[in-house]
Amino acid sequence: MKLLQMSYAALSLPLKSCLLYLSVFREDYAIKKDPLIRVWIAEGFIPRKDTEGRGQQTREESISLWETGERYFNELIMRRLIQPVFNYNDDQAVGCTVHGLILHFIKSSQGKFVTFGADLSSGLFPGSMHTVRRLSLDRYDDQDQDVTLASAAVHLWKVRSITVLGGIEGVASTRPALTVSGKIEGTSLLPSFKLIRVLDLEDSDSLRSRHLKGIQGLVLLRHLGVAGTAIDKLPEEIGELGQLETLDLRRTTKLSILPASIAKQKMLAHLLIDGHVKVPKKILKMQGFEEVSTIGVDSKSKLHSVIDLMDRSEQLRVLGVRL
Missing domain, CATH: 1.10.10 (Arc Repressor Mutant, subunit A)
Known part of the structure; x- marks a missing residue:
């Protein structure tokens, strides 16, 4: 030591x-x-x-x-x-x-x-001496299973990041997913986290599109990770996230198209999707990308859009294309 x-x-x-x-x-x-x-x-x-x-x-x-x-x-x-x-x-x-x-x-x-789910489930809720800045919830930790964001939201209004550790790749999970909804089914908790910068809910099986309601209120959000979840649609309001730099939507098999409002974002640098997701042409005209993967190309016009993206994006380091 x-x-x-x-x-x-x-x-x-x-x-x-x-x-x-x-x-x-x-x-x-x-x-x-x-x-x-x-x-x-x-x-x-x-x-x-x-x-x-x-x-x-x-x-x-x-x-x-x-x-x-x-x-x-x-x-x-x-x-x-x-x-x-x-x-x-x-x-x-x-x-x-x-x-x-x-x-x-x-x-x-x-x-x-970092504050862990075990701290919250044991009743050690933050008081004046403990402000939760970063919260980690592990769905493979028995103590974390009793934690719901709904029960802890009142104590997390100053949180800067929430990370949920999902299942291990290649191993089927028998654990229940962590609860991310409110006390009333369909209620979104996102408006509670005004100061959040990182929201990583990868492999959270219980996450649905309705839980993203109110996401436009997270004006400081820079990283949104919902890979491996069951969301099938992104809200149009996602375009109002002016600080968003990373949007990770990989392995969201039910998601088929991105909203055109994403093109409003000025800071988006990392767009991570699967090849089957349709990308509106307005998004491919954005110039600030550092990483885009994977773009499905099924026509000459889409191919020309990808070539134009490569030509315009001076910061582009990584480009994934599926023909």
Whole structure:
């Protein structure tokens, strides 16, 4: 523990925040690198230039943020604070895991940097001495199963991020999904979280389109992850999220088309969908994308739209196309 304390003390303040955020995940949970960096950026852990009043970031600023995130990730690996996960294509880490000893150290050092479902289910609701900034709910934790966002919403009005850990990929879950609706069926809880920046509900089986009602009120939201959920439609009001940078809709098999109002967003940089989802042409005319995947191309006109997107988007780093 003394060695860990020395290593932790040597980290810069932003890198300390990036490391502490990893306590959101359970031991040996496979954390994908790219989504992690996107959340680090959305949380503000990676310093950025003040773009208020200037609209979109420049290409240089966007690349700098991403490169800084990758540098932080690689530094944590080199310091042996996280364990890299590789694929079979090259020697570049595509993710990481956190050893149990490291995780224990992070949680003991964080000073309530992250609040867990177990804290809420045990009755330790935040008082004047404890403001919940980040909430992690694990559907594979027995204590978290008793937690519903409805029961905790009154205590979470200052929360900045909510992360729900879903099932393990490739393994069928027998656990019930966490409850995200209100006390009355169909009630949305989103208006309760005015200050939220990261909302990651990936693989939350109980999530339905009606639960996104009122999402336009989350004016500070930067990261919306609803991959692997049962939503079949996005509200038109989603276009009013002026700060949204990441929209992750992968593996939403019931979703067939995106609302054209998304084209109103000036800050959207990462649009992650599956190839079967129809994308209105107005969206493909947006210029601030850094990553778009996967666009289904089934006609010459759609192909020309994708080529135009490549031509206009100076910041584009990743483009996925399904022919």
